Amino acid sequence: MNKKPGYVFVWPISTRLIHWMMAFSFTAAFFTSFHEHLLHEHVALGFIFMIIILYRIIWGVIGPRYATFNTFKLKPSELKHYFVEKIENRWRKIPAGHNPASSWYTVWAIIVGTVIAVSGLLLYGIQEAKGIFRFLNDDYTHCISLLEWIHHYGSYLFFAWVVIHITGVLIEQFWHRTGMVFAMITGYKRTEGEDTEVRPVLSFFAYMMIFLAVGTYFLIVSSNYNFLTLQKYTNIDYKQVDPLYHEKCADCHILYPPYLLPEKSWVRVMGGLRNHFGEEITESNITRAQQASILVFLRANAAENSRREAAVKVMDSLGELRPKAITKTPYWRETHKAIPRSAYQNEKIKDKSNCVACHKDFERGNLDDMNIIFRD
Ligand code: HEC
Ligand code: HEC
Known part of the structure; x- marks a missing residue:
């Protein structure tokens, strides 16, 4: 006997939460991706997305009626x-569970979503040298572009898939009047x-996955230094690493980390x-021997000898230059x-070479996206 006459209870709250959390995390991750300084939010949302996809896959195997893959058409x-049928008949019967279009849709969303999540996690490790895959930064920077x-x-x-899905649902709602x-x-x-119906043990599993997704989100946005966000590179004290470079070349201007230019x-400089x-x-400012010593240091730490994101990207962009x-x-x-x-007219910035005005800890070799300071 159905709870509501004429209606079928198809999507329990656990399944609906999968849907909305996936929709929300993807949309928010998509739009934060256009801002480097929001990388943490982007990654944290990506983790929600990834955990929910994992949850959806498991749900497709052990989940309640209508959600399992074996009911997909x-x-x-x-x-x-x-x-x-859709084109021919305005009024038509709809199945309780997934129709053929939404079956295909869900399978594709899971596959493409997994690819996005895994490539994102790898990029975070290889390009940003952060998170659980930061160790891959040593050897795999050539994979960044791919x-x-x-x-x-x-x-x-x-x-695009989301837009098609929404269009389909609206057609169902307003043309076929199925209340989709x-x-x-x-x-x-x-x-x-x-x-x-959802068995209590399944509900418990569902809430644990949701808790895991939300918990991971907060773990990431709350700290730059836990196992999910830690960067391989730590701040460098150039004064200690090369006192001469620090003394002679950070006198008139800020200190430029050597990995930003090639040998x-x-x-040439x-x-x-x-x-x-x-x-x-002149040599009265910096003796010939000191110049030679500084050059040795700069070359050893130049862009081609670094795996940092900026170094790799500077090299990629240079060609023969x-x-x-x-x-x-x-x-x-x-x-x-x-x-x-006009940003450079700001008192605190003044010049585009004054990197430290917008990149906190720049003089310690740190170009983390989290350290970008915004001023208008
Ligand atoms: C007498 C002052 C002075 C000293 C000493 C000095 N510079 Fe400069 N440097 C400048 C000026 C002026 C500029 C151009 C304006 C700017 O970009 O700040 C500049 C610019 C640069 C730039 C280009 C920055 C950019 O816009 O990308 C680099 C790289 C640089 N210097 C490296 C060095 C190195 C390496 C040393 C040490 C051997 C050094 N500088 C010592 C005055 C100095
Ligand atoms: C007026 C502020 C400002 C100044 C000055 C500035 N930057 Fe930036 N920088 C930014 C902003 C904002 C971004 C992020 C752009 C974006 O969101 O794509 C950025 C991005 C970068 C990135 C790319 C980071 C990434 O992960 O994609 C590098 C590398 C960088 N800056 C280096 C420098 C260097 C080197 C200097 C000095 C020669 C400098 N910046 C001067 C504001 C500034």
């Missing part, structure tokens, strides 16, 4: 029939079939000290093109 003939490609286009595909919009809110569909650029951006630096300034690298220009000129 995946035969191409069923899909064809579904669309033919992973980025997969992660970006996977997300666009998923986004409310099914995922109240759990009821106006159709025939038996109500679903040949440093050779050090070879051209007589005319250093309009300043004349070996500019004398970081601000002349295509990578720097690209990452800063959205910053209006």
